[in-house]
Amino acid sequence: MSEAGKKAVETKKRKKTGKRVAEHRRKLMNETKHLLLKWKESTHGKEACVVCGDSVPPTILQRHHVNPFDKSEGKVMLCASCHNIYNKAKESTNVEDVVRDFNIRHRKFSTNLDS
DSSP: OOHHHHHHHHHHHHHHHHHHHHHHHHHHHHHHHHHHHHHHHHTTTOSSOTTTOOOOOTTTSEEEESOTTOGGGOEEEEOHHHHHHHHHHTTTSOHHHHHHHHHHHHHHHHHHHHO
16 A cells, blocks of 8 residues: 555545544533532532532632533533543543543542431
8 A cells, every 4th residue: 555545545434433432521510510519519519529528728729611512501610529420531531431430439439428
């Protein structure tokens, strides 16, 4: 195969991978957006991670846009651990695993609220 042919094949592979990653990120955003906004209401306006309830100093909490394409849709506060779970999931993790992990972390928080 010629050099130009090899480059064309590589370009096609990159585009296919890019589309798959973009679709994964869109699915991840849509699956988690409603959970994060619902949980934001349960924090009752206090400065805490909406997933796990960690109330570290506000300077350590990280602002997360639930929809990066429409920044007016809302922001939630996440601790570094929850934000890292979300960010790492953009590249590699199954969306269902992220939702499951978020639910586990939130259940621990919500049971502490009820106590």
